[in-house]
Amino acid sequence: MAELLRQALRIVAALLTAFGLTFLVILLAHQDPRTALSALAAGAFGSPYTLAETLTKAVPLLLTGLGVAIAFRARLWNIGGEGQFLVGALAASALGTSGLKSLPAFALIPVMLLAGTVAGALWAGLASWMRTARGVPEVISTIMLNFIAAQLLSYLLHGPMQEGTHAQPASEALPSAATLPVLWAGTTLHGGVLIALLFVGVVTIFLFRTRAGFALSVVGANPEAARVAGMDVARTRLTTMLWSGGLCGLAGGIELSGVVGTLYENYSPGYGFAAVAVALLGRLSPWGILASALFFGALNAGSGSMERSAGVSASLSYVLQAILLLVLLASQRVRWTPRRTVMNEST
Amino acid sequence: MPVLSLRGISKRFGTTPALNGVNFDLQPGEIHALLGENGAGKSTLMNVLCGRTQPSAGQIFLGDEPVQFTTSQDATRAGIGMVHQHFLLVPTFTVAENLALASQTRQSPLKEAAKMANRLGWIIPLNARIADLPVGTQQRVEILKALLGNARILLFDEPTAVLAPPEVQELFTVLRALKAEGRSLVFVSHKLNEVMALCDRVTVLRRGRNVETVAVSETNAAELAHQMVGDAVESAALESIRSVGPDKSLTPLLSVAHLSTVGGPDAVALRDITFAVQAGETLGFAGVDGNGQAELAAVLTGLRAKSAGRIVLRGQDISRLSPRDLERLGIAFIPPDRHTEGLALTLSIADNLTLEASNLPRFRRGPGGIFLDRAGLRAFAAQLAADFDIRANDLTQSARSLSGGNQQKIVIARALWRKPDILVAVSPTRGLDIAATRYVHARLRQRQAEGGATVLISTELEEIIALSTQIAVLYEGKIIGIMPPETPREMLGRMMGGQMQESGHG
Numbered sequence: 051m052a053e054l055l056r057q058a059l060r061i062v063a064a065l066l067t068a069f070g071l072t073f074l075v076i077l078l079a080h081q082d083p084r085t086a087l088s089a090l091a092a093g094a095f096g097s098p099y100t101l102a103e104t105l106t107k108a109v110p111l112l113l114t115g116l117g118v119a120i121a122f123r124a125r126l127w128n129i130g131g132e133g134q135f136l137v138g139a140l141a142a143s144a145l146g147t148s149g150l151k152s153l154p155a156f157a158l159i160p161v162m163l164l165a166g167t168v169a170g171a172l173w174a175g176l177a178s179w180m181r182t183a184r185g186v187p188e189v190i191s192t193i194m195l196n197f198i199a200a201q202l203l204s205y206l207l208h209g210p211m212q213e214g215t216h217a218q219p220a221s222e223a224l225p226s227a228a229t230l231p232v233l234w235a236g237t238t239l240h241g242g243v244l245i246a247l248l249f250v251g252v253v254t255i256f257l258f259r260t261r262a263g264f265a266l267s268v269v270g271a272n273p274e275a276a277r278v279a280g281m282d283v284a285r286t287r288l289t290t291m292l293w294s295g296g297l298c299g300l301a302g303g304i305e306l307s308g309v310v311g312t313l314y315e316n317y318s319p320g321y322g323f324a325a326v327a328v329a330l331l332g333r334l335s336p337w338g339i340l341a342s343a344l345f346f347g348a349l350n351a352g353s354g355s356m357e358r359s360a361g362v363s364a365s366l367s368y369v370l371q372a373i374l375l376l377v378l379l380a381s382q383r384v385r386w387t388p389r390r391t392v393m394n395e396s397t
Numbered sequence: 398m399p400v401l402s403l404r405g406i407s408k409r410f411g412t413t414p415a416l417n418g419v420n421f422d423l424q425p426g427e428i429h430a431l432l433g434e435n436g437a438g439k440s441t442l443m444n445v446l447c448g449r450t451q452p453s454a455g456q457i458f459l460g461d462e463p464v465q466f467t468t469s470q471d472a473t474r475a476g477i478g479m480v481h482q483h484f485l486l487v488p489t490f491t492v493a494e495n496l497a498l499a500s501q502t503r504q505s506p507l508k509e510a511a512k513m514a515n516r517l518g519w520i521i522p523l524n525a526r527i528a529d530l531p532v533g534t535q536q537r538v539e540i541l542k543a544l545l546g547n548a549r550i551l552l553f554d555e556p557t558a559v560l561a562p563p564e565v566q567e568l569f570t571v572l573r574a575l576k577a578e579g580r581s582l583v584f585v586s587h588k589l590n591e592v593m594a595l596c597d598r599v600t601v602l603r604r605g606r607n608v609e610t611v612a613v614s615e616t617n618a619a620e621l622a623h624q625m626v627g628d629a630v631e632s633a634a635l636e637s638i639r640s641v642g643p644d645k646s647l648t649p650l651l652s653v654a655h656l657s658t659v660g661g662p663d664a665v666a667l668r669d670i671t672f673a674v675q676a677g678e679t680l681g682f683a684g685v686d687g688n689g690q691a692e693l694a695a696v697l698t699g700l701r702a703k704s705a706g707r708i709v710l711r712g713q714d715i716s717r718l719s720p721r722d723l724e725r726l727g728i729a730f731i732p733p734d735r736h737t738e739g740l741a742l743t744l745s746i747a748d749n750l751t752l753e754a755s756n757l758p759r760f761r762r763g764p765g766g767i768f769l770d771r772a773g774l775r776a777f778a779a780q781l782a783a784d785f786d787i788r789a790n791d792l793t794q795s796a797r798s799l800s801g802g803n804q805q806k807i808v809i810a811r812a813l814w815r816k817p818d819i820l821v822a823v824s825p826t827r828g829l830d831i832a833a834t835r836y837v838h839a840r841l842r843q844r845q846a847e848g849g850a851t852v853l854i855s856t857e858l859e860e861i862i863a864l865s866t867q868i869a870v871l872y873e874g875k876i877i878g879i880m881p882p883e884t885p886r887e888m889l890g891r892m893m894g895g896q897m898q899e900s901g902h903g
Contacts, residue, residue, distance in 0.1 A: 264769060271742070279752035
């Protein structure tokens with residue numbers, strides 16, 4: 051309990067520090083910080099519409115955040131959420147605009163989302179295979195696979211998957227049967243939010259109630275001990291990466307079906323990268339990630355309004371995110387460093 | 398007057414003393430051997446001398462002047478050079494770059510280094526990358542580094558461990574040349590023949606104390622071996638257990654024939670290992686650390702591949718099975734290092750106790766057994782903790798929060814709760830205090846009395862003698878003899894040092 055409280059305090063302190071530093075940055079830009087931050091808050095929570103926008107923006111962050119957190123818990127540095135998100139969207143788009151598009155919504159949407167999940171999982175599985183077969187660290191291969199995914203998307207949108215008129219490098223728009231239903235009339239909130247919430251529970255069960263989840267935590271804590279205890283380390287890592295990539299791919303499919311409808315080249319504003327910040331702010335725990343995804347969703351939703359009504363560039367919300375991430379990492383270092391020194395002394 | 402002397406040096410890590418009142422004198426122009434088993438405190442003493450660790454008590458004198466080294470630079474400035482066993486060289490840098498890195502001054506060290514190399518009759522390719530050079534040449538670079546600034550005192554930490562025999566002879570020539578220049582050398586080793594061949598005096602360390610310092614000409618290998626290994630501390634308590642003895646009429650439970658493995662930079666090759674263990678028997682493997690113990694344990698538990706030979710359990714060849722399959726067949730393992738291989742320290746005590754048990758059908762739920770019965774596992778962990786006297790307030794605490802003894806009890810509990818037919822135990826009491834050591838020994842004897850067969854691999858000769866019904870001595874990956882436990886320690890000590898014994902029996 052005391053440990054939980056200490057963690058909460060640390061996060062609050064990090065948030066306050068980050069906001070304080072952002073305050074300074076706004077001052078340096080010769081703007082009024084209070085106007086800017088209140089515009090940010092209004093843009094995130096001010097009306098039902100903006101509230102729905104916050105939730106909508108949180109959905110891809112929540113799913114990718116859960117995805118990378120699963121990998122991080124096994125000490126697999128999956129920085130490839132972005133690439134997995136993109137191939138997920140690609141697969142969903144390919145199916146949603148294919149011959150299957152005449153299917154009714156209750157069949158078409160699950161097929162699309164499943165395809166997105168599988169594609170993301172395979173994309174991450176590729177990195178895992180390279181690790182097992184050739185010893186390539188995930189941190190490198192997943193980053194590289196991000197570029198490959200982006201180029202693959204670009205190629206497909208200029209070629210095989212380009213819309214019928216060939217006017218734009220974009221895909222065919224999804225038919226309405228392939229679009230996730232809006233939950234709250236008059237807003238952007240779509241059914242994907244329920245799927246994302248469902249997965250908070252699914253991931254919790256996976257991590258804490260299944261054998262695979264237990265193996266994952268042991269492999270993350272000490273792979274050598276896992277090996278000696280008879281666990282299959284390579285298989286555990288593969289399973290973990292499949293889950294991780296699958297969730298990121300699912301996020302890509304949901305974002306396509308619920309929000310965007312059409313694939314284009316800069317389809318993702320970096321959800322797969324923001325996922326790293328979301329996962330770390332959420333301390334890699336599913337419920338913590340729910341909270342941090344909502345927080346980052348609010349930042350994203352509010353930054354537009356800040357730009358419109360306070361004249362402060364929306365990029366500032368990225369500055370805030372970056373500061374937050376650095377502060378969080380710094381606060382963790384502060385905790386780890388002295389302990390490790392003590393360990394060395396005593397062994 | 399000695400150039401360097403240590404008076405009452407002690408060093409504690411946590412509550413474990415690594416050095417306990419060590420006295421040591423280095424005379425000008427001598428090669429002084431520091432001899433001892435692994436864990437005797439040789440490395441700690443070297444680290445104190447070269448400023449990498451500070452002693453908890455005691456005083457270092459240079460000549461008659463007391464000194465204190467807080468960093469290794471202090472020691473270097475005082476004219477002490479260290480040649481590390483694991484070279485401190487940057488492999489991707491050239492020789493010249495490495496020398497420049499080590500230099501204390503702003504001037505290029507190359508001229509000085511070239512002069513020294515010349516005097517020692519070496520040709521050092523200054524512009525070659527370290528990684529491209531043979532090990533012997535790398536060591537010469539390391540020696541040149543130590544000599545920079547004209548060090549008068551040179552420390553060599555197991556310098557022959559990485560060398561092939563002809564290179565060892567060349568190194569000895571160099572060391573004698575350095576001595577002839579009036580420098581004083583400390584030569585750390587556990588190899589008796591090298592000490593006898595090279596050194597003037599020898600100081601024997603055992604369990605952090607110096608046993609004695611004697612001129613090499615006034616002693617012999619057998620005496621030194623005896624001093625390294627020491628006398629029995631408590632061997633009376635186990636006589637009753639040993640009488641259980643093996644039943645020779647049975648076929649052996651586990652037999653190993655002509656087992657070999659491929660060696661490598663970090664691994665000793667096992668060569669033609671043959672032995673058998675019966676129910677109720679403990680076969681102890683004695684030997685100086687690094688003679689194939691880790692490799693033998695890894696092969697027996699399926700963690701390492703063999704290149705030849707057979708491992709047969711109850712008539713079945715098991716040498717290609719995975720660790721999990723071996724565990725199912727009744728082979729349990731106590732790994733050598735509880736921190737690196739035994740435990741997941743950041744996970745809870747309960748999780749650590751159930752690493753293997755989580756795989757049992759009775760704790761699995763749902764289709765394909767993908768879910769775990771967490772409540773059942775918690776109860777199981779609590780039962781194990783009670784059975785093996787693991788003292789913790791709360792089993793959800795991390796395993797790191799436990800003392801070393803209680804951590805080791807987790808490892809022991811996991812190995813023994815299923816009463817394995819075969820137990821492979823490697824250094825089961827490493828780093829434990831006396832009470833915890835007694836506990837672990839009692840558990841191992843109990844298992845033996847119940848009819849379990851044990852393969853005990855330990856560098857603690859006392860432990861081997863106390864627990865074993867037969868003692869095999871490992872040297873450079875081979876069994877150089879299998880002896881009864883009554884064998885005199887001096888003889889075992891000599892065998893551990895590589896001297897072949899004619900009277901071994903099967």
